Amino acid sequence: MKSFVAAAIAIGVMCSCASVATAQTKGDWVLGNYKGAGYWFPGVIDSASGGKVTIRYDDGDKETVSLSEVRPYDWVIGMKVECNYKGAGDWYAGKITSLGGEKIGIAYDDGDKETTRTGRCRSR
Template sequence: MKTAIHSLPVLLLLLVAVGASAQAPGDRVLALWPADGMWYPARVEARAGDEVQVAYDDGDVGTVRADQFVPLHWEAGSTLQCNWRNRGRYYPGVVERIDGERIEFRYDDGDRETMTISRCRSLPPLER
């Protein structure tokens, strides 16, 4: 037997929770890249049921399940790995400042670099 929700606050909370995970084409997300288990910036291309087609910032495309992407929400203090001087090697550090797609990043060894977020990646959400 189904029961109706008679509490407006509970209903609103449920709607917000469902809406927060629904991503539309064009939205920025972090999406799992299965080959290395890391999460990279991407843009939602299309959604079909529980799957989302994403275009990763490096040009790759892929299809991920709902549990394999999250809204892109990096901010000052976020711990990431970034591609040092775009040489293909990722090193850990902390975001110092974000302005749109630009990021000011301090590596754990003290080096600093300003780059686009496309050069960074994130650990899986549960490990951050």
């Protein structure tokens, strides 16, 4: 039992340290504050130089921003997000039920469920 507790504590420490790290390397999957709108969208860093990074968002948009407008990708199962249900244009609140690359399962607050792409979702 002691080894199980020690392992759980070690995993918790590793997880808390990972959330503090700043993504800044080409290829890192990150969340960017697209156009400073206050929402965090997933994407991949295309390039990094001089305190700025160019993000290729999962929906295809691109933007160059300062590192302060980027944070490590931290979406996990159970986290609250908003997604564009069936790509219809409106954003609806829900929780992540599954993650696999750019595929994401969502259980919406109104009871609907869907598997969509991360490019159709955002977080606060």
